Amino acid sequence: xxxxxxxxxxxxxxxxxxxxxxxxxxxxxxxxxxxxxxxxxxxxxxxxxxxxxxxxxxxxxxxxxxxxxxxxxxxxxxxxxxxxxxxxxxxxxxxxxxxxxxxxxxxxxxxxxxxxxxxxxxxxxxxxxxxxxxxxxxxxxxxxxxxxxxxxxxxxxxxxxxxxxxxxxxxxxxxxxxxxxxxxxxxxxxxxxxxxxxxxxxxxxxxxxxxxxxxxxxxxxxxxxxxxxxxxxxxxxxx
Amino acid sequence: xxxxxxxxxxxxxxxxxxxxxxxxxxxxxxxxxxxxxxxxxxxxxxxxxxxxxxxxxxxxxxxxxxxxxxxxxxxxxxxxxxxxxxxxxxxxxxxxxxxxxxxxxxx
Numbered sequence: 001x002x003x004x005x006x007x008x009x010x011x012x013x014x015x016x017x018x019x020x021x022x023x024x025x026x027x028x029x030x031x032x033x034x035x036x037x038x039x040x041x042x043x044x045x046x047x048x049x050x051x052x053x054x055x056x057x058x059x060x061x062x063x064x065x066x067x068x069x070x071x072x073x074x075x076x077x078x079x080x081x082x083x084x085x086x087x088x089x090x091x092x093x094x095x096x097x098x099x100x101x102x103x104x105x106x107x108x109x110x111x112x113x114x115x116x117x118x119x120x121x122x123x124x125x126x127x128x129x130x131x132x133x134x135x136x137x138x139x140x141x142x143x144x145x146x147x148x149x150x151x152x153x154x155x156x157x158x159x160x161x162x163x164x165x166x167x168x169x170x171x172x173x174x175x176x177x178x179x180x181x182x183x184x185x186x187x188x189x190x191x192x193x194x195x196x197x198x199x200x201x202x203x204x205x206x207x208x209x210x211x212x213x214x215x216x217x218x219x220x221x222x223x224x225x226x227x228x229x230x231x232x233x234x235x236x237x238x239x
Numbered sequence: 240x241x242x243x244x245x246x247x248x249x250x251x252x253x254x255x256x257x258x259x260x261x262x263x264x265x266x267x268x269x270x271x272x273x274x275x276x277x278x279x280x281x282x283x284x285x286x287x288x289x290x291x292x293x294x295x296x297x298x299x300x301x302x303x304x305x306x307x308x309x310x311x312x313x314x315x316x317x318x319x320x321x322x323x324x325x326x327x328x329x330x331x332x333x334x335x336x337x338x339x340x341x342x343x344x345x346x
Contacts, residue, residue, distance in 0.1 A: 024326050025325045025326045025329045025330075028333075029329075050244070050248070053248060054248055054251075054252075057248065057249075057252040058248065058251050058252045058255055060255050063251060063255060064251075067247070067248070070247055071244050071247055071248075074243065075247065077247070077250055080247050080250045080251060080254075081254055084250070084254035084255060084258075085254060085258070088254070088258050089258065090285065091258045092262060093285055094285070095258075095262040095263055096262045096274060096277055096278055096281065097279075097282050097285075098278070099262060099263060099275075100270060102263070113259050113260055114256060118289060122286055125282035125286070169337065169340055169341050170333070170336045170337035170340040170341060171333060173308075173311060173332065173333050174333040176290070176308070176312070177311070177312075177315045177328065177329040177332035177336070178325070178329050179289045179290045179293055180290055180315040180319075180332070181315050181318075181319045181329055182286050182325070183286045183290050184319040184328070185319055185323065185325065188320065190283065194280075195280040195282075195283040195284045196283040196284065196286070196287050198287070199284030199285060199286065199288045200287035200288075200290065203287065203288040203291040203292065207291060207295055212295040215295070216288075216292065219288055219291075223288060224277070227277065227280050227281070227284060228273075230280075231276050
């Protein structure tokens with residue numbers, strides 16, 4: 001379809017608006033978590049340029065928090081590599097499940113892959129877009145807005161230090177709430193609840209067995225194993 | 240000290256980026272059916288995993304036995320099922336949690 005330029009422009013701004021609305025739930029969480037990170041990093045002796053550089057180049061919330069410890073302790077390079085792999089291995093999963101959805105994203109694709117955080121993933125993984133033709137622009141913008149919130153938070157935290165105008169105890173629950181809302185929405189939308197239940201129960205089991213410090217990798221392995229077994233069951237049914 | 244710190248930041252950035260790009264580079268030509276299947280079922284499972292991950296440090300064996308998390312979490316589920324607006328669910332659930340930990344279940 002060919003649209004006159006002004007109409008195309010109107011469609012573009014509509015996409016920007018929709019992407020912004022979609023990204024709003026992440027804004028509060030990212031700004032707050034970013035501020036927390038900026039404060040921690042400042043206390044560890046690394047100021048504004050460091051907060052900014054890490055928010056731009058690493059852009060992985062939990063890794064940046066762990067990174068503060070690595071920097072403060074003067075960790076070795078091998079330790080840093082292994083820690084990063086452990087903390088961020090779940091990103092392999094996100095990418096695997098986005099291979100098809102990001103297939104035709106063209107010039108937007110490298111940035112979209114780079115910016116695939118937990119929260120961006122949870123906003124985009126249902127594959128729901130307001131407009132098929134501009135799906136890639138929409139996903140790109142959601143990814144970009146989220147990183148801008150994150151950078152803003154990290155920079156603010158570094159600037160503000162510990163002076164905050166209201167008691168923020170408990171505000172970290174916004175991230176948990178984001179994932180619970182995604183989980184609920186996913187549950188309502190789909191008929192097959194086995195994958196969701198698999199994720200929940202496997203992780204819970206691994207948390208109980210391995211403890212809160214090192215359950216994530218066993219959980220990912222167990223989830224993959226159970227889903228693989230479910231697939232062969234599904235395959236036999238089809239035959 | 241600053242050079243070493245800069246190297247560490249670069250290493251963290253590079254490894255994180257590698258993890259994010261690797262599946263796209265490995266399965267560049269055609270996605271094998273098994274990987275396509277994983278891509279289809281993983282999202283729901285991972286969101287479930289992240290919910291547990293976020294709640295991993297909740298103390299369920301001593302007072303208040305995870306009550307704020309449970310109440311606020313159920314509020315999020317209820318709000319989402321009711322209005323299907325994640326912004327409302329997240330803001331509502333977080334507000335309830337903050338009130339609970341600041342006034343009702345003060346440590």
